Amino acid sequence: MKTTFDIKKGLEDVVVAESKVCFLDGLKGILLYRGYRIEDIAKASYEEVSYLLIHGKLPKKKELEKYKRELRKRRYISPRIIKLMYDYCPGTTGIEALRTTVSALACHDPDVLKVSLDDHKKNGVGLVAKFPTIVAAYERIRKGKRPIKPHPKLDHAANFLYMLRGKKLDELSAKTLDTDFVLHAEHGFNASTFAVRVTISTLSDMHSAITSGVGTLKGPLHGGAAREAWFGIHDMKDPDYVERYIEAKLAKHQKIMGFGHRVYKTYDPRARILKKMAFELSKKKGNSRWYNIAVNAENIMIKEKNIYPNVDFYSSIVYHNLNIPLDLDTPIFAIARISGWVAHAIEQYADNKLIRPREFYTGPKSMRFIPLEKRK
Ligand code: COA
Numbered sequence: 001m002k003t004t005f006d007i008k009k010g011l012e013d014v015v016v017a018e019s020k021v022c023f024l025d026g027l028k029g030i031l032l033y034r035g036y037r038i039e040d041i042a043k044a045s046y047e048e049v050s051y052l053l054i055h056g057k058l059p060k061k062k063e064l065e066k067y068k069r070e071l072r073k074r075r076y077i078s079p080r081i082i083k084l085m086y087d088y089c090p091g092t093t094g095i096e097a098l099r100t101t102v103s104a105l106a107c108h109d110p111d112v113l114k115v116s117l118d119d120h121k122k123n124g125v126g127l128v129a130k131f132p133t134i135v136a137a138y139e140r141i142r143k144g145k146r147p148i149k150p151h152p153k154l155d156h157a158a159n160f161l162y163m164l165r166g167k168k169l170d171e172l173s174a175k176t177l178d179t180d181f182v183l184h185a186e187h188g189f190n191a192s193t194f195a196v197r198v199t200i201s202t203l204s205d206m207h208s209a210i211t212s213g214v215g216t217l218k219g220p221l222h223g224g225a226a227r228e229a230w231f232g233i234h235d236m237k238d239p240d241y242v243e244r245y246i247e248a249k250l251a252k253h254q255k256i257m258g259f260g261h262r263v264y265k266t267y268d269p270r271a272r273i274l275k276k277m278a279f280e281l282s283k284k285k286g287n288s289r290w291y292n293i294a295v296n297a298e299n300i301m302i303k304e305k306n307i308y309p310n311v312d313f314y315s316s317i318v319y320h321n322l323n324i325p326l327d328l329d330t331p332i333f334a335i336a337r338i339s340g341w342v343a344h345a346i347e348q349y350a351d352n353k354l355i356r357p358r359e360f361y362t363g364p365k366s367m368r369f370i371p372l373e374k375r376k
Contacts, residue, residue: 124342229258258313
């Protein structure tokens with residue numbers, strides 16, 4: 001029997017499966033979804049990208065129309081679920097509300113517990129459709145407002161903004177959020193995706209797997225970075241103050257939020273795309289102050305530390321300009337990432353092996369049992 005183990009804490013650099021969903025090269029700044037470069041795929045709509053990830057190929061026009069119709073039809077959540085949400089939404093965070101609602105949805109529909117490949121696809125797409133409805137209903141309920149029913153004609157991102165506000169937003173706002181969804185839709189074997197795959201590997205159902213994904217995304221080492229990045233940008237206050245702010249932080253060995261990435265050691269290609277969109281949106285909204293501060297910070301960080309902004313840095317400016325509460329950053333991440341989760345769940349199921357790693361036991365081996373009444 002093997003007695004020595006090569007322990008890889010955090011599974012860093014451990015390859016656990018083959019995958020055809022996503023390729024990333026952090027040294028060269030390359031990200032591909034199913035072989036397509038992120039710079040090209042960012043021109044597609046979220047629905048197209050969701051179809052690509054889940055079905056494995058780009059949809060033709062008719063296939064896309066059908067997929068959009070399906071998503072629109074399945075956006076609604078039942079009054080029973082909304083009634084439950086009134087109970088737990090005030091006083092909790094958006095990501096907790098989302099996690100609880102995905103679980104609750106499974107309790108109300110026996111079909112969601114089926115686990116064939118087709119069932120996984122069907123149930124996964126149903127959740128892709130419902131995520132924006134759940135997050136928007138949470139936001140309305142916690143502010144003491146009534147949830148707004150999905151709009152039957154609007155696309156995914158535009159409908160989300162509509163359900164938050166109760167009115168249609170301009171095209172640039174909808175397009176910017178749509179692209180933000182595309183850029184967050186998939187990113188390889190990150191912690192939440194791995195959690196989804198572990199759950200599916202036990203032959204559990206899609207709702208359980210997505211609940212695992214949401215619960216894992218909730219942790220501050222994974223979701224929540226856009227909010228932190230915004231607090232940093234906000235603290236910089238003024239373009240002229242940025243240099244002093246950063247120097248003071250670096251002198252104290254503190255991190256500048258929104259910079260650096262475990263995988264990307266050059267410019268994160270998603271950040272480059274969002275930077276452009278943040279610029280256009282800020283210009284349109286007539287307030288470029290935060291964008292200018294962000295660009296100053298970027299220039300200083302690259303010059304001083306050779307550390308680049310990550311996707312969340314410019315996302316935070318986009319959310320601010322869209323008037324989206326910054327603490328919705330993790331639920332919005334989930335709205336986008338669920339297509340990647342479903343794609344990975346299906347891939348895991350199609351070539352499954354129970355994921356069950358080993359541990360190296362370092363505890364005692366000869367403890368003497370003392371009955372409760374004699375224990376001191
Ligand atoms: N600000 C200042 N310095 C940073 C930095 C940042 N945002 N990110 C990394 N560094 C520095 C570290 O201080 C360290 O310097 P040292 O070698 O002199 O000690 C070096 O770069 C390596 O950092 P490390 O934290 O070990 O890199 P990592 O690859 O493990 O971490 C992150 C990646 C994302 C955890 C890290 O960059 C970070 O904490 N960033 C800020 C939080 C953030 O934006 N998270 C969202 C990620 S999508």
